[in-house]
Amino acid sequence: MRKVAVIGAGMTKFVRRALETPKELSFEATKAALDSCGLRLEDIECVAHGSAPDAFDGVHQKGEYLADGCGGWNKPTMRVFVGGATGVHAIIHGWYHVASGMFDTCLVVCEEKMSNAMPHAQGFFLTIFDHTTERALQPNLLWIFALEKNRYMQRYGYTKEDMALVAxxxxxxxxxxxxxxFKDPVTLEDILNSEVMAYPVNRLDVSPVSDGAAAVVLASEKVAKRLTDKPVWVEGVGWSLDTAYWGTRDLYYPRYTEHAARMAYKMAGIREPHKQINIAEPYDPFGYKALHHMEGLLLSPRGKTVQLLRDGYFDMDGNLPMCPSGGLLGVGNPIAAAGMMKICELFWQLRGEAGERQVPGNPKLGVAQAWGDLMQVSSVVVMGS
Amino acid sequence: MSNRQYIQGGIGLSEDDIQQGKVFFAEDSLNCRYAWDMGVAIERYLRELKNGRIIAKSCNECRRIMVPPRMFCELCFRPSDDWVFVQDTGVVNTFSICYVNWDASRIKPGETPHLPAVIEIDGASKGMGIMHRLGEVDPKDIKIGMRVKAVWKPAEERTGAITDIKYFKPYQEV
Amino acid sequence: MAFLERSTKNTENRYWYPEENTFPVSNRYTTGVAGQRFFGELKDNARITGTRCHSCQVTFVPARMFCERCFARLDDWLDVGSEGTVFSYTVAYVNRDGSAKPEPAIIAAVRVADGILVHRLLGCNAGEVTIGMKVQAVFRPEAERTGSILDISHFRPV
Structure with missing residues (x-):
């Protein structure tokens, strides 16, 4: 396998309802990513893109529909889709294109337009449950999170307040x-006093429905070195799935995340992730998930994560800054684009270009992770400068 | 240098912009319906639910008793072995008290919240849970680890569906 | 083990058909940055517009925000007129649900500038349509136009 670098990144603003069509959102992010590294579309050899269920945008075979907005006209173009994990998985998908030696440049583009789903994007999740043994119970997406969160809290004695600290x-x-x-700051009281949606989940524990797109440009080593003196390398990739019988395994620990993380760390030559990783972007669609995933990523000992969070260990100036972007809770959650936003964040942080959000101390190694389907899949990427 | 210049587009609209016709839009509904073949294992599972019993299947390699039953063990990746009846009692592995319906609308004031739970079924392997609802319980009394028992619909109302069990209720062994 | 229980008649299979077998969701699509102007021109001025990419020498119809070939942002808007040529066509005898149409309907892909508009073709019989034939857009009266592709009522032979 060849070395692969990220050489450019761009994204749209995340908004509750976008005027742009899904294609137009994709174009904006893709164009910004190309501009950021001074490339033109003709310099790109292939396109890897990611988008979550067709149902959100309301366009079946969304991959083909989006292709021209992702720069895919007349190019080898392929879509990847692993539910919520799509955004981080897409870069793995693009990485293969370049690492394999087949291509020297690859655009990786993720888009989601959830406002197209009416009356609410949440309704479209009904069909992810087993149609015969679960759907008849009229389940709702919040159940999944609430059930997992409750089990996680109970296992380690965490409280709702502990979990709200993440939001x-x-x-x-x-x-x-x-x-x-978002524009307004929030307090712990705001989170705890927000509407109880599904105990133990309150409304502000949940990331918002959003529209948006994000993109990066990948290049082989020889191309990257010609184009930039600050390439950010894809050091390791990993992914893993657990059984689809989600009630069959205990929900308090994301075993599949650990498997994915070990695969990525091994490839990156990381032996002690909690000491070697400088920045973490764990997937945080709900507050508790960030902590749950920090444990799965082997970046925090099981059951001790809340204490570390309270001690400031995960602050921007702490030992291991967590979600310097603000995460899905702080920036927005257009599913696939949100995962790709985490990749963009690592790119900007590791190049020292994150502006006001820049993690101090010249971070060298970061990890991003996303999670999807029925609490069963994790994708992990390690990036280094 | 900052990333700010590489954030482009994402023009936000409000619901009012749409309701007041300030932007053009189109609406469509697929309006499609599905019927699902049950397959071999779930067909038997539902048939036994109609009889007021829960059936599982064993894998003689990993020695799990699996519920819902399945024709193959997804861990050992081999055909499963024997049909085994399990109990209609179990333990609450986790639960929620949910005030939101499937389409994100809110339950009506005074309506009982949804009480989904993962229930580890007695007689199946440890940790083998199914999703169902809880009932006949004050939400604030629900605890993880609580023992529960299925409340069945009357035999004549059962149709061969997971909803032949109305819900699980707290249960004390005598 | 092969799965021995093989069904040859799918009508004998047991299937799950929930009581609440509805999934009443829908989608709402904004027309986008380019669509906002394209449909505005249809509605307000009964005018079909395209955007021109000068480096690729392509005029996109319906108008687009960007050129898919070179990724240029497009801002040269052109009135492309209301005439086009039949690029291809089909004659539909059945409705979406399989029922028969009372009258066959001609659906044409009409080439306007370098783009295609798929629309109804009225004013001729199926046997009279030829590929390459000139057709013209017929607009609905202004009061009935809403900013939709149906603001063009249909195309007819010139």
């Missing part, structure tokens, strides 16, 4: 991100 931290951090869909 406070990420939402306030997200205000520094120019693409964020």
């Amino acid at each position: 406070v931290k990420n939402k306030n951090q997200g205000l520094k991100h120019p693409a964020s869909q």
